[in-house]
Amino acid sequence: MKTSAWSFTVLHGLALCLGLFGLLVAIPHPELWAGQPAAMAFFAFALGKTGGTGMVLGAIAMLAYGGWALGWRRTLIFFAAATIISATAELTGTKTGWPFGGYEYTEFLGAKLLGRVPFAIPLSWFYMAFASFVLADAIVTARGGTNRTLWSIVLGTWLLTAWDLVLDPSMAAPQMQYIHFWVWHEHGPYFGMPLRNLAGWFGTGLLFIAVGRLAWNERTTPLPPVAIPFAVYAINVVWSMILSISAGMWPTAIAALLLSLAPAALALRARTPRAFA
Template identity: 40%
Template sequence: MIFGINLREIFTTKAGYFLIGHIVAMAFGLAGLLLVLPHPEFIANLPPIGQSAFSWSMIGGGVIYMILGWSAIAVYAYTQLGLWHWLGFMLPALSISLTSELLGTSTGFPFGAYHYLSGLGYKIAGLVPFTIPLSWFYLGFSSYLITRVGLNRLDIPNWLKDLGAIAFGALLLTSWDFVLDPAMSQTSVPFWQWDQPGEFFGMPYQNFIGWFATGAIFMSVATLIWRVKPLQWEKISLTIPTAVYLGNFGFAMIMSIGAGFYVPIFLGILLGVIPLIIFLRLAYKEETSDNNRQLVISN
């Protein structure tokens, strides 16, 4: 098991199948954005079927990988946690993130002035692609759950565990955006554009405040809903959420490397990946100790 990822779970569960498709779609998108598009002669030399496939991938590739990411976490949440906890997190995440995005694209609050281009699917109210709230959900859920399960191993009050999960979960979510946003808005085929250029690789610092606040709000609402039916945290596998977070972070990191943006990668690793590893170590440390104690007793 590496970083809390059980490969057997990925290859033998429905959520794992969606996860595999999600990662393959991201890899295909990276190849198109970083290898194929910068070399138009390669596209011109493709057979007609290849040109059609590439054209289709540029139109719908982003939509597919985000739908598959949502599917992986939705199926995982339903099977691992149950209907109440799945919907109790997903509905606030979708509605609150969509509200923030609609405000952002129409007023500039809370992220700064920006607008979405084509490539991410049908736009709600002509402003926000329907896939954007899906990504808020599956990355926000993964960030929150990993943090909350890790904190559950600490001998601190439950309210402090919940508060820590909200704060660090929102931080992990925002750290992913550190790496993703600069590259995706300035790639050869950008998916959104900043109308308010800022100091952080073309982005305003306000964007990250908006990201953290939006994540913290829907995580807080979900926390209150989950309290109605307390979970048994020690029985939760983190394989799928961990793979989703690291897979999407890897996608963003490669995009940033392609754009020559290294400071965002450093910040993302410092504030996202390293805390993630710490929480995973906490989550599995007690489990390992329990297994060792059982082995000693049986001997």
């Protein structure tokens, strides 16, 4: 199971890299594939299939990791809480503008739930939140003290929300002339994004991380290895950073580095239990 988790983590990273290639090379430079059927087919795949596929692979990677490191019961409980609650929030958001603000998904991420939210989106909430929680739990445990579960939930929510500091601006940047993953129907002060989107992220993440963890009904849990969740987390943050930098939004990349990656990396200092070595 450990090998499967690592394999899907690598495939997840490759899919995101291929999608990044499509966004930054294939679309802006159509002359590279004009008149070449093989190149055209490759670029079309990179553009049209890797976005949603990358999210599916990320979810499979974290499911495999969770099954190996924390057990299937805990993992599937967290998966159910994350996907159901996030899908509900996204469906509500695309219908009413609450809690994230007024926005609408484009067709780039594939088939949609009720025609509004791509099926892959709740999966991305799951794998990034699960990775964030595991990393947070390692950090909190290493520091010692009381209320481990509470602080792990809060810090995990912060790591998830900090990712959005670079994710949302990069995925819907007006500077990205060629494609947007979603579009905003209202303007906000944070690179065009309304600030209530961050509040919505924190609230949604806090709700399903708390439900997913507390439903385990355990006071303490094992401290699993963190290399795989850190790899998944870092891949996604760096991917968004590259996209933001390409759009000229350096401040969001710096914010992600300082408020997202740097805190998450503290988890790597936690001792790995021998049972999982």
